[in-house]
Every structure is written in structure tokens, then in C-alpha cells.
Amino acid sequence: MAIARPVDRRLFFMLDRAHTQLAKAADAHLSASSHVGTSQAAVLIYLGYHDNCRLSELSEGVGRNNSAITGLVSRMEEAGLVSRGHSHDDRRTKTVSLTSKGWTVRETVMNDFRAFNEKLVKGLNDREVDAVMKFLSLSVSNVAS
Amino acid sequence: MAIARPVDRRLFFMLDRAHTQLAKAADAHLSASSHVGTSQAAVLIYLGYHDNCRLSELSEGVGRNNSAITGLVSRMEEAGLVSRGHSHDDRRTKTVSLTSKGWTVRETVMNDFRAFNEKLVKGLNDREVDAVMKFLSLSVSNVAS
DNA sequence: CCTAACTATTACGCATACGAACGAATCTGT
DNA sequence: ACAGATTCGTTCGTATGCGTAATAGTTAGG
Numbered sequence: 135m136a137i138a139r140p141v142d143r144r145l146f147f148m149l150d151r152a153h154t155q156l157a158k159a160a161d162a163h164l165s166a167s168s169h170v171g172t173s174q175a176a177v178l179i180y181l182g183y184h185d186n187c188r189l190s191e192l193s194e195g196v197g198r199n200n201s202a203i204t205g206l207v208s209r210m211e212e213a214g215l216v217s218r219g220h221s222h223d224d225r226r227t228k229t230v231s232l233t234s235k236g237w238t239v240r241e242t243v244m245n246d247f248r249a250f251n252e253k254l255v256k257g258l259n260d261r262e263v264d265a266v267m268k269f270l271s272l273s274v275s276n277v278a279s
Numbered sequence: 280m281a282i283a284r285p286v287d288r289r290l291f292f293m294l295d296r297a298h299t300q301l302a303k304a305a306d307a308h309l310s311a312s313s314h315v316g317t318s319q320a321a322v323l324i325y326l327g328y329h330d331n332c333r334l335s336e337l338s339e340g341v342g343r344n345n346s347a348i349t350g351l352v353s354r355m356e357e358a359g360l361v362s363r364g365h366s367h368d369d370r371r372t373k374t375v376s377l378t379s380k381g382w383t384v385r386e387t388v389m390n391d392f393r394a395f396n397e398k399l400v401k402g403l404n405d406r407e408v409d410a411v412m413k414f415l416s417l418s419v420s421n422v423a424s
Numbered sequence: 425c426c427t428a429a430c431t432a433t434t435a436c437g438c439a440t441a442c443g444a445a446c447g448a449a450t451c452t453g454t
Numbered sequence: 455a456c457a458g459a460t461t462c463g464t465t466c467g468t469a470t471g472c473g474t475a476a477t478a479g480t481t482a483g484g
Contacts, residue, residue, distance in 0.1 A: 316469085318470070343471075346472080346474095351470085354469090369480070371478095371480045372480090
């Protein structure tokens with residue numbers, strides 16, 4: 135259960151720090167080949183698996199709220215990476231889909247991240263990587279209450 | 280080595296997502312008792328261990344760059360949590376120290392995070408927690424190059 | 425002494441995120 | 455069929471952080 139080990143109280147800050155540094159490194163990694171940051175990259179990747187989805191679904195998929203998505207999608211629309219559409223079923227909803235340019239950039243981004251993620255787990259064995267992924271999934275639901 | 284396992288390419292996004300959700304939860308957790316966010320909380324905790332340190336050291340300690348620290352410290356100074364001082368050795372440098380109010384808030388924040396961090400590792404055994412901490416430390420240096 | 429390096433600040437523009445509130449559309453219960 | 459609740463996307467204001475560049479004071483090296 136790992137209760138109250140002194141080191142535990144630093145866990146969140148270690149995560150925060152790692153995220154800051156890794157996001158910075160990932161941004162640098164990405165902008166070398168494409169002009170997208172990590173937020174936009176997440177959208178590109180998600181849309182590859184769920185093209186033409188609702189904005190709310192995208193919001194859920196990349197873990198940002200509605201208003202963040204509105205701005206994010208708008209910037210990406212201006213950049214020609216995605217386009218908005220309308221749903222036939224429900225006139226409230228709008229959909230997002232990748233443009234052909236979006237698909238191309240996504241391909242680059244995917245390759246970049248494959249290399250990047252391999253760097254992240256350098257020095258860890260499979261068992262440890264599994265523990266990390268388990269933590270990243272579990273912790274979100276642990277605090278969701 | 281965990282090379283090219285299909286799941287690896289999602290690692291960074293899982294981290295990104297976890298960080299976003301956890302930061303949001305932590306903010307809610309904190310602002311219930313004190314009026315500080317996670318950035319300011321990090322500063323409070325760091326200063327508890329390195330009171331009266333230089334701004335650059337703080338910058339390194341909490342993983343933000345110099346100009347971000349200037350703004351962060353200014354906001355905290357206005358809130359009465361920290362105060363700026365001058366170094367005797369080097370008159371270029373300025374120092375930051377906790378005010379008595381800062382120490383009080385830090386105490387609250389520390390307790391909040393103890394509880395919060397315990398929630399994060401719920402469902403993980405010690406071995407897995409160790410792997411997570413190892414990952415969070417290692418990954419930063421792995422991409423630092 | 426002069427110059428180079430360091431330290432912190434400041435200002436600008438930009439990206440990202442949040443919560444709150446809004447209008448429009450849709451669904452639900454009666 | 456209609457009133458009320460809910461959902462969806464948007465807009466607004468605010469907070470935070472980054473990069474870059476300019477500024478200014480201080481220190482250290484030659």
C-alpha cells in the first residue's frame with residue numbers, strides 16, 4: 135500500500151516537474167519537424183483514431199475542457215490541420231476532422247513521439263514500464279472522486 | 280529495454296493527461312484550505328527546505344525558468360507569503376524567504392499533499408511506486424540531452 | 425581599468441488552461 | 455404539445471508559463 139513513506143509526499147511535485155521538463159523537450163522535438171506543440175499533437179493523434187468526432191468527445195479524449203478545445207481547434211483550423219463540420223443527427227454538435235495536411239503532419243508527429251517515448255523509458259525494464267502506465271491510468275481515477 | 284512495444288507511443292500523452300487531471304484535482308484540493316495553486320505550493324515547499332535562497336536556485340528547484348519565477352514570486356509577495364531580500368555576498372542576487380504567514384500556509388499545504396499523494400498511489404504496491412519514482416527521475420535526464 | 429559574465433527584472437507576444445455564463449438545440453416527463 | 459432540465463459549443467475574463475530581447479547593477483578576469 136505504500137502508506138506514508140516519507141518520499142511519497144514529493145510524488146506530485148516529481149510528476150509536475152517531469153511533465154514540465156518533458157513537455158518542453160517534446161515541444162522542441164516536435165517544432166523541429168512540424169509547427170505544433172504537444173497539445174495540438176495530442177489532438178492530431180486522437181483524431182487519427184476518431185476522425186470526425188464531436189468536440190466534446192475530443193475534449194474528453196485529450197483531457198481538456200470544452201473551452202480549451204474551442205481555442206485549440208480554432209488555432210488548428212487556422213493552421214489548416216483540421217476542419218469543422220456539422221453533424222446530421224444533432225444540430226447542436228459540430229465535428230472535427232483532419233485535413234490532408236493534418237494527416238501528413240500527424241504522420242511526422244507519430245514518428246517523433248515513437249522516438250521520444252523510447253527515450254523516456256531508457257533504463258527501465260518492461261515490468262517497470264508497466265508499473266508507470268498503471269500509475270498514470272490509476273492515479274487519474276483515484277483523484278477523480 | 281521495452282523497445283517499440285505498441286503501447287509505448289502513448290506514454291507521453293498518458294503522462295500529459297495524468298498531469299492535467301492531477302493538477303486540476305490538486306488545485307481544487309488546495310484552494311479549499313488555502314488560496315494557492317500548485318505552482319505556489321511548490322515554491323512554499325521548496326523554500327521550507329531552502330529558505331532564503333537565491334531566485335535562480337528556486338528557479339532550478341521548482342523547474343521553471345527565471346522570468347516565470349519573477350512573476351510567481353511577485354504574486355506570492357503580494358499575497359504576503361514570501362519576502363524578497365538582498366544577499367550580503369553578491370549584491371546582484373536577491374533572496375526569497377517565507378514570511379510567518381508563508382510558514383503557516385506551508386504547513387497546511389504539506390498536509391494536503393500528504394493526503395493527496397497517498398490517493399495517487401492507491402492500488403500500487405511499493406515496488407510499483409518505486410518504478411514510478413524511478414521513471415519520473417530518469418525520464419527528465421533521459422531527454423535532457 | 426575595461427570587458428565579459430552573471431543576476432534579476434521588465435516588457436512583449438503567444439499558447440494554453442480554467443470557470444462562469446450564454447444561446448441554441450435537444451431531450452424528458454407529464 | 456409544452457415547460458423544464460440538460461447538452462453542446464462558444465465567448466469572456468483571468469491566470470499561468472514560455473521565449474526573446476532589452477535593461478541595469480554587480481562581479482570577476484585579464
